[in-house]
Structures are given as structure tokens and as C-alpha cells.
Amino acid sequence: MISAQVVHKTYIDGETQVHALRGIDLNIGEAEFLAIAGPSGSGKSTLLNIIGCIDTPDSGEVQIDGELVTGRKTRDLVEIRRAKIGFVFQNFNLIPVLTAYENVAMSLALLGLREAEIRERSMTMLAEVGLQGMEDRRPSRLSGGQQQRVAVARALVKEPLIVLADEPTANLDSETGEDVLKLMLELNSRLGTTFVFSTHDQMVMEYARRLCLLHDGLIVSDEHRSA
Amino acid sequence: MKLWNIALRNIFRNGRRSVLSVLAVAVAAMSITLLFALVEGIKEDVRHNAWNYESGEVRLRNSQFDRYEYLNPVHYVLPNYEAVLQELESMPEVAALSPRINVNAAAFRGERRILARGIAVDLERERSYQDLDALVVSGRLPESGRAEALLGSRLARELGVEVGDSATFLTQTRVRGSNAFTVDVVGLASFPVALLDRAAFIMPLDVAAGYLRMGDAVSEILIKADGRSGDALAERLNAELAPRHDSEQYLGGQLQASSWTELSAGYRFLRIADVVYSVIALFFFLLAGTVIINTTMMTVHERTQEIGTLGSMGMRGRELVRLFFTEAAYLGFAGSLFGVLLGVAVAVPLGRVGIDFGAAMEMVEMDISTVLYPVLNFRSTVWVFLYSFVVAVLASFPPAVRAARLRPVDALRG
Incomplete structure (x- = not known):
């Protein structure tokens, strides 16, 4: 479903040239629950950004759903993100002026769906993540865990091929983090959506069904685990 | 959303x-x-x-007057003006007319010479041209046939006169002779323009015509147009009216219409x-x-x-x-x-x-x-x-x- 072949990425950080990815090969199948782990600067976020079509590799090829995305125009990448990719961020990144419902509905509104369908799917998804009755709350009136649930709902409501989660538990206490992980695992099992995490949280690694370890821009270990 | x-x-x-x-x-x-x-x-x-004090929307004058204006050529007039007025009145685009004699005058107070500008108007006809009553701050408007004047307030102060007093002015006649005349100050005016307020006075046309030996002539006719623009009316007057008037009567000049847009600074x-x-x-x-x-x-x-x-x-x-x-x-x-x-x-x-x-x-x-x-x-x-x-x-x-x-x-x- 997702294939990255010999992906290289170098960026400039101040006056230093950083080789973030040095020829990554990675294939991700349907309904995987994959954690990409590694120390800071190992390239895990860069890899996630490239898979998520918000960054481009210097060389190599990335295919999503059989479609080559490297070398595509910016507006094509926007359309791919809009339809096929959901993001969950470390800081939740909810839109503060929107309610929980509106944050979720926004994903569907961008797809140009009808109001009734948006409402039905958003409410259902909020219920799925356990936020029934909190639809009208703005992010400032939600706890960190609840905000991350809204972010998960926002990512999943459009039924993407893949959800990319960058350090999703980093700003949550361990109990809340585990709740969110369990939720994502359950949704992965039930909806069949692929989840890819970048993390250095041990708990996330434990929950992962597949764990890739990155070091200095290279995959040094790729472990598949049984459920 | x-x-x-x-x-x-x-x-x-x-x-x-x-x-x-x-x-x-x-x-x-x-x-x-x-x-x-x-x-x-x-x-x-x-x-x-x-429109009221300077040029009208369209002004009719003897073309020679404009040419020699710096010499105060009072002899370049519009002769037989009543006939011109009749012609103008028959034109639908003419809304109001004001035949005028410009009385460039001087008065003396002790050693001091005070320059004044008389605007002699047909008081009856002027009512349809502008609201003269609105200018009066004390006294009344002068009456036709009487040696009376409405003085700008500042001019009256300069001359040291009030309503009920008289003022004497020295001016030049149409035949370029000097003449002095005395008018009764029957009212004081507040002209909106400061320059007018300290120099202008309004007097009856017939009286000024006598003092300035104007006969059947006036200095100018101011016109307000009805509907049409002043420019269009001036153009029409120059094309149709001016050629009908004998150049000899105009001392080599001719009847000339000018729009306010070209005259007003x-x-x-x-x-x-x-x-x-x-x-x-x-x-x-x-x-x-x-x-x-x-x-x-x-x-x-x-x-x-x-x-x-x-x-x-x-x-x-x-x-x-x-x-x-x-x-x-x-x-x-x-x-x-x-x-x-x-x-x-x-x-x-x-x-x-x-x-x-x-x-x-x-x-x-x-x-x-x-x-x-x-x-x-x-x-x-x-x-x-x-x-x-x-x-x-x-x-x-x-x-x-x-x-x-x-x-x-x-x-x-x-």
C-alpha cells in the first residue's frame, strides 16, 4: 500500500547539513500498526513527513496506494493528503476557534461532502473515540487526552488509507497516553486503517504490531509481531 | 464548517x-x-x-472687454441689452438672467482711498436669479430708481458708514469721464466671500446706468442654464446668438459667451x-x-x-x-x-x-x-x-x- 524506495533526504539546520534519511526502503501494508522508533535526529519524523506528502525526498521513490507521489506537483500532493492521509500531532494541533465537532467535520468539509453526511459521520466518529456529549466543547475546555481523541477522530473520519501520528503520546501522561493508544489499536482492528507512528515512547513501541528502528537515517531493525 | x-x-x-x-x-x-x-x-x-457674483454659469460680454480688461475698458459694453435679453428669454435652456453694470469705484475717507466694486442689478429681475434678501443683515435692499445701495458690512466699516448714512464714490463713465455719485446706505450685507464683503455694494441698475452714462447698455449679462451644462449653452450662444449682433455696435468686438468653467479661478x-x-x-x-x-x-x-x-x-x-x-x-x-x-x-x-x-x-x-x-x-x-x-x-x-x-x-x- 505504501512503498518507499531508496529515499534520501538532506536538510540544512543552521549551518549544518543534516542527512536525515540515507536510502530508506520501507513497505507498509494494509491495516498495519507500525511504530518507527529511534533517537532524536534519527530521521523518523522526516520519514513520516515524506510518507505524509508534506515533505519531499531528495531522491528515491514513494508510492501510496500504487500511485507514485514523488515528483508530483504541490497541488497533487494536497489532493492526496486530503483524501488518503490523516495526521495526528504531538501537540494535537486542533483549531482553537472550532468545537470538537467542527474540528472533526472540517476534514470532511474539505472533501466537499454534504452537510448531512458530514454531521452524521463526525458525530459517529466522536462517539467512537468516546467523546459523545463533548461535541460542542472547544479545545480549551478539553483535557489533553480528550484533545488527542478529537485529533484521532479528525484523522479517521475521512476514512483515510493511513493515519500518521507523530509522537502522539509525547504530551500526555502515561495513563492517558495508553488510553489513546488502545483507542487507536482498537480502531485499527475494527476499521482496518493503517497507523504509522513516529515515537521514542517505550509504551508505543510495545503496542506496535511492527516496529522499525531508525538510526542515523537508516532502518537498522524491522520487527513484525503477532497480535 | x-x-x-x-x-x-x-x-x-x-x-x-x-x-x-x-x-x-x-x-x-x-x-x-x-x-x-x-x-x-x-x-x-x-x-x-x-454663478452669483463673478461669472454666472455663462457670461455674455463684449469680447473687447475681456481683451483689454486690465485697462478697465468700461466703454466696451453690451449695447441694446434689452433686445439681447429678449432673445435669451426665448431659449428654453436659459433659466435665469442677470444684466449687470460693474461699477469700479473708489471712496475716500480722510486721506485714505478705499476701492469698491459696485454690482448694479435689475432688482426685480435679480429675484429670479438669486436670493438677495439672504444677504441683508440690517436695513433693506435698495429700490429701483433710487440712489440707494446695500453695502458689504466690512466696506461699511471701512467707510465708517451705517444704515441711514450716505456714501460717495468716484467712478468712470462709459465715455471714460470721471463721475462721483452719492447713494444712501439702506442696508448692510454679509457677502459670503471676504473679498466681496470688504469691497462690494449692490445698487439699482437704472441708477448706475445714469451715473455711468450707459444708455441702453450693460457691462455683462450673467446666465444660469436650465438642464444643459454651461459649456454647451456658451457654445450655442457663440454659434447662434453672437453672429446676429452687429460688430460695429460692439466697437469692433462681438457678443461673447463664456462658461464659468473657463472663467472661474x-x-x-x-x-x-x-x-x-x-x-x-x-x-x-x-x-x-x-x-x-x-x-x-x-x-x-x-x-x-x-x-x-x-x-x-x-x-x-x-x-x-x-x-x-x-x-x-x-x-x-x-x-x-x-x-x-x-x-x-x-x-x-x-x-x-x-x-x-x-x-x-x-x-x-x-x-x-x-x-x-x-x-x-x-x-x-x-x-x-x-x-x-x-x-x-x-x-x-x-x-x-x-x-x-x-x-x-x-x-x-x-
Whole structure:
């Protein structure tokens, strides 16, 4: 479903040239629950950004759903993100002026769906993540865990091929983090959506069904685990 | 979730900054509304004064008079003026007529020579041309056939006369002889123009004709047009009326019609002023625009991560631009509306009581009144609103485009 072949990425950080990815090969199948782990600067976020079509590799090829995305125009990448990719961020990144419902509905509104369908799917998804009755709350009136649930709902409501989660538990206490992980695992099992995490949280690694370890821009270990 | 709704909420995120932006646009819109109302008032005033005291909307004179005006050629007159008036009255586009004799005169007070300008008018006919009664501040208007005059208040002070006194003037007759005449001061006038107030007096046409040996002639005929523009009427008069009059009677000259737009210095000044004020308006709006640019830039800077989030969700660049545009549109709309309403609220009462420029206008050599009344012009007020609104919205364009061009990956880093 997702294939990255010999992906290289170098960026400039101040006056230093950083080789973030040095020829990554990675294939991700349907309904995987994959954690990409590694120390800071190992390239895990860069890899996630490239898979998520918000960054481009210097060389190599990335295919999503059989479609080559490297070398595509910016507006094509926007359309791919809009339809096929959901993001969950470390800081939740909810839109503060929107309610929980509106944050979720926004994903569907961008797809140009009808109001009734948006409402039905958003409410259902909020219920799925356990936020029934909190639809009208703005992010400032939600706890960190609840905000991350809204972010998960926002990512999943459009039924993407893949959800990319960058350090999703980093700003949550361990109990809340585990709740969110369990939720994502359950949704992965039930909806069949692929989840890819970048993390250095041990708990996330434990929950992962597949764990890739990155070091200095290279995959040094790729472990598949049984459920 | 509609973009306009998100934009509306966004402007309340930093209420104080939004209020400041609205105020900046409002101040510009209010100032320009007032400025345009004042300019419109000045235009109206210049037109009114030029039509009543200087040139009419169209002025008929002997063409030789204009040629030798610097020599005060009082002998270049419009002879047989009653016949000319009859011809003019038969023309539908002529609304009102004022035959006049210009009495360039001097009076003496002790050793001092005081220059005065008599405007001799047919008092009956003048009623349909202008409201002379409105000029009278004490006493009454002079009557036809009587040696009476209505003096400008300042002129009366200069001469040391009051209502009931008499004043003697020295002038030149049509045959270029000197003649002195004495008139009873029956009233004092408040002319709107300071220059007139300290020099002008109004007297009956028939009396002035006698003193100046004018016979059947007048110095000029002022015309107000009905419907048609003065320019068109002057053109028609020059084409149709002038050739019918014998050049010999005009001492080699001819009957010549001139529109006020070519005669009035005030009109020419206002045409330049129009451009100057429009440039000033542009600068005001650009200034307000920079505030909107600044606000949008700060907003973009503050919401960089949010822009990244929206980009990662698949929001298109043009949708992001529209979001910031809409926010600026709200601010621009509120500021423009508030500013124009404030401008109207200030201009309307000022239009009633006027703004007294008093001493500042004393030495202005133009037909501009000392008290000016701002006049709100619906079209220009609507333009001010639209212009300030559009400038405010366009000002958000550069930072909005910059936001739209941010790569989500960079924006997410903040």
C-alpha cells in the first residue's frame, strides 16, 4: 500500500547539513500498526513527513496506494493528503476557534461532502473515540487526552488509507497516553486503517504490531509481531 | 464548517488587535469622508459664488472687454441689452438672467482711498436669479430708481458708514469721464466671500446706468442654464446668438459667451484640488492598508502551526488565502462602515452649522466663502466605503499568499 524506495533526504539546520534519511526502503501494508522508533535526529519524523506528502525526498521513490507521489506537483500532493492521509500531532494541533465537532467535520468539509453526511459521520466518529456529549466543547475546555481523541477522530473520519501520528503520546501522561493508544489499536482492528507512528515512547513501541528502528537515517531493525 | 464562519471567529481571537485594525481603517474612512464632504462643500460654494457674483454659469460680454480688461475698458459694453435679453428669454435652456453694470469705484475717507466694486442689478429681475434678501443683515435692499445701495458690512466699516448714512464714490463713465455719485446706505450685507464683503455694494441698475452714462447698455449679462451644462449653452450662444449682433455696435468686438468653467479661478483650482485630495485619500488608505498588512502578517506568524495543520489536512492554498482574505474583509467592512458612518455623523451637523475659516480666508483671492458647509455626496461617500474596504482586503493579499505558500512541513515546525 505504501512503498518507499531508496529515499534520501538532506536538510540544512543552521549551518549544518543534516542527512536525515540515507536510502530508506520501507513497505507498509494494509491495516498495519507500525511504530518507527529511534533517537532524536534519527530521521523518523522526516520519514513520516515524506510518507505524509508534506515533505519531499531528495531522491528515491514513494508510492501510496500504487500511485507514485514523488515528483508530483504541490497541488497533487494536497489532493492526496486530503483524501488518503490523516495526521495526528504531538501537540494535537486542533483549531482553537472550532468545537470538537467542527474540528472533526472540517476534514470532511474539505472533501466537499454534504452537510448531512458530514454531521452524521463526525458525530459517529466522536462517539467512537468516546467523546459523545463533548461535541460542542472547544479545545480549551478539553483535557489533553480528550484533545488527542478529537485529533484521532479528525484523522479517521475521512476514512483515510493511513493515519500518521507523530509522537502522539509525547504530551500526555502515561495513563492517558495508553488510553489513546488502545483507542487507536482498537480502531485499527475494527476499521482496518493503517497507523504509522513516529515515537521514542517505550509504551508505543510495545503496542506496535511492527516496529522499525531508525538510526542515523537508516532502518537498522524491522520487527513484525503477532497480535 | 464554512470558511466565513471560521474567519469570523478568528478575528475575535485577538480582539484588541482586531479593534485597532478596525479603528485604523475607520479613521482613514472617516477622514476621507469628511475631506470629500468638505471638498464637495467648497465646490458647491465656489459654484454658488461664481454663478452669483463673478461669472454666472455663462457670461455674455463684449469680447473687447475681456481683451483689454486690465485697462478697465468700461466703454466696451453690451449695447441694446434689452433686445439681447429678449432673445435669451426665448431659449428654453436659459433659466435665469442677470444684466449687470460693474461699477469700479473708489471712496475716500480722510486721506485714505478705499476701492469698491459696485454690482448694479435689475432688482426685480435679480429675484429670479438669486436670493438677495439672504444677504441683508440690517436695513433693506435698495429700490429701483433710487440712489440707494446695500453695502458689504466690512466696506461699511471701512467707510465708517451705517444704515441711514450716505456714501460717495468716484467712478468712470462709459465715455471714460470721471463721475462721483452719492447713494444712501439702506442696508448692510454679509457677502459670503471676504473679498466681496470688504469691497462690494449692490445698487439699482437704472441708477448706475445714469451715473455711468450707459444708455441702453450693460457691462455683462450673467446666465444660469436650465438642464444643459454651461459649456454647451456658451457654445450655442457663440454659434447662434453672437453672429446676429452687429460688430460695429460692439466697437469692433462681438457678443461673447463664456462658461464659468473657463472663467472661474476657483473652478480651476478645484479641478487641481480634486486630484490632490484623491492622492491624499490614496495615502490615507495605504496607511490604513499597512495596518491590515501588519495585522495579517502577525496573524500568519502566530498561526503558522495552524496553517501547517490545515495544509496537512489538505486545505488548498487558495482556500487559505480566502480564509485570510475573509478575515481582512470583516475588519475592512467593519472599519469602513464605522468610519463612513462616523464621517457622516460629523459631516451632517457641520453641514448645517458650517466651519468658519474666518481670518484664514480673508486674503484668499478666490470666490470661497469664509464659512464652508461640508456637503455629503452620496456617490463619493459610497466610493469611500468601497475604496477603504477594497484596500483593506487587498492589503491582506501579500501576507495571505505568503501563508498559502508555506510548506506544511515548515509551518508545522512553527
